[in-house]
Amino acid sequence: MSKTVTRPTAGTSAPVAATTTEAVLEISGLTVAVRGETGEREVVSDLSFKIQRGETLCIAGESGSGKSMTSLAIMRLLPEPAARIAAGSIMLGDLDLATLDERRMRTVRGNRIAMIFQEPMTSLNPVLSIGRQLVEAIETHTGLSGSNARQRAIEALKAVRISEAEGRLKQFPHELSGGMRQRVMIAMALALEPDVLIADEPTTALDVTVQGEVLELLRDLQRQNGTSLILITHDMGVVAEMADQVIIMRHGRMVEQGKATEIFAAPKADYTRQLLAAVPRIGDGAARADGTPITANPAHIAQVRDLQVRFDLHGGFFGGVTRRVHAVEGVSFSIGPNETLALVGESGCGKSTTAKAIAGLVPFSGDIIVNGRSLPGSSSAERKAVRRDVQMIFQDPFASLDPRMRVGDLVAEPMLIHGIGSGQERRDQVASLFERVGLSADQMDLYPHEFSGGQRQRICIARALALKPKLIIADESVSALDVSVQARVLELLKELQREFGIAYLFISHDMAVVENISDRVAVMYLGQILEMGTRDQVFSNPSHPYTRRLIEAVPVPDPARRRIRFERLDKEIPSSTYKVGDAPHKVALQDIGNGHLVAI
């Protein structure tokens, strides 16, 4: 058998300009209906668009806009019979996918239209090797088998710039990082050189620096192969970075369609204008004029000194401790009243663990002083008092409210635990909290599932406020929200701060949000702080290379300022796991002026 594989080698053909008038995919009047308790409901209504060869179409919208349902309808992967295509056509060449039978549809899926999904962690089968999953896609649609299919899989991995491609075939998904897995997904999707690639929120679950790299990869491969890309996203920064054409969707309907440059420069629909206005941008925060600059804080609400959190890993014959995860390694900072300190960094940097230590949720060493009380070495009554002063708001408003409790009881529960007030007093207090966070007191008897994501996050905020805390830890509290909701929740948090003088420890991976809300910023990497200073110091004069990279990686919601190339980041972030006895090198922070601390 011949070893050479006949296929058009990627890159030799000239990049295809989007001038060919022939549409690769044309959708007209697409309507998707979902069966609910109250009968059928349209989640996508009368949607029409076409995409040409080599073109990138971004479908943008907030949750519930029907953008994901559209992509699943094109692939005919709707969860039937609960959801179905009620009307319209999906023309791929002269094939109407909307009416194609399942057997013939299978020859289209993966072969002519491929898809990549949001969650790289769960989108690959954990029990099958990378190679097996790649090869199976190739074998299904080409005549290739055995070593030929394997060879093509290796080429596909090389195309997405995975090093040691051959060895990777034997690896399993859990052995790869999120960014690597998403590259494997892209390799799998593009191995068969499909006409259309649908990417449904492909970078939402990734860290910003990895996001930039994956987007660039998609753009490069698209140029080489002339693939049409349908990119589904909620992130207007990503839209600006990638799109030729943009469709803005809301409640299942198209609100606006046009060239990316036009939509960003002169949005026609009100909704598009609102959406763009709500997007947090780096630079907005500096322009914020709230009059009271944070001066030297006379009293600290919270002080953290040389905080260390380590997790033991067991191994060996008797299951003793052989290795340790150094999650937080000598972190020190303080927060004053009325102040917001943002802790930023990528996943695994220890920012959430720091928060948990302050809230007393993980054992730690070092010193944490909240409102004059030291956390280690205090009596259990004192610890309870500290807990009263520190409250948390978590990321996922869907998971952090007990679905079987009424929301009023959820907000009252902290007061009950700490024995505050009588039943009626608590009820009155909860009612006023509800009004304060922008809900109505009549809603107290409802259950969490009856609220939207933004409303639930308001309930979480009310719950955190119930004990009149001195410090609120907001751990990615707005990350799961749509931008318009996010903007309103951020505004509420700022108002509450002005009113009650609460200090915030604001933990986030989103540099634009951080710039918008924080007074001071600390950048964490592998359990240590690399740079800390006021917002203006860190954003106007980022002095550590890692900080600069974090800021640069944020996609700017303006197609005119599209970057040509992202900084390559082929290296994986090193692990913070060490053998017992070994410890990471501790960085020393140096003051480069006015309290701006930078690791040297």
Added chain:
Amino acid sequence: MIAYLCRRLFQSLLILLGISIITFALLYLLPADPVRQIAGRSATPATVESIRRQLGLDQPFLVQYGRYLWNLVQGDLGRSYIQRSEVSELIVARLPATLLLMVGAIVCELLIGLTMGLLAAVRRGSATDQSLMVASFVGVSAPQFVVGLLLLYVFAVRLNWFPIGGYGTFSHLILPSLTVGILGAGWYARMMRSSMIDVLRQDYIRTARAKGLARATVLIRHALPNAILPIVAMIGIDVGILMGGIVVVESVFGWPGIGQLVWQAIQRVDIPIIMGVTLVSAFAIVLGNLLADIVAPFIDPRIKLR
């Protein structure tokens, strides 16, 4: 791997030691007197005392247990009080029959249970699903001696397809295996159904479908190995449950296994046999769990033995 095995075997020995102490103590505290059983009703007190001394049953508990343990370490399970032969020989003679029944029962359980569960999950919400789940409920709730007698009546007495009882050929094995297996099949059907439904909702199943794979490939290659993982762990634990069922079923079908041996021994307070069978069963359970743990990493590469 070797270190892991050594550690697990060491742990198993500790478990067996614990079980031997507990069983020995329970039998010691039993109000029934084994010596009376051996000597018979007409024996004089002098004869009874001499037998008691001969067997060492006049010694304090710790001495008795110490002596038993010392013999056990040397591989000696003692002699039966009644049958006058080595316990180890009695067990070895009957063990193959029980193991055969056990294997038969596990095969029935998995074959029936997993197929039912898989079908129900794929046809979720349909009439097939509902009737399969009702059937599994009946399987789980029916007492084994009733199931055994029912099967005997229908398939052996009425239809004459299988022998009524005994041991020797393949057709002897079917009804007892089914009787033990039906209970487990009910459990496995329910577990498999919920596990499979859970897996079918996962993102990687959607990925597999998006690749254009055939439905059967998605089910068998992508869903099944993931769905079966929690069930493999159950099989290990199941060995213990099976042991209990086998004691009942062996006497219904006249199956010459250790279940019958221990049943007779309990009636006659034949302590060495009870001890021997208990330890062998415990060893089988421990081994079953160990096997399940060793198999798991072959199905799921994320599991590491350490």
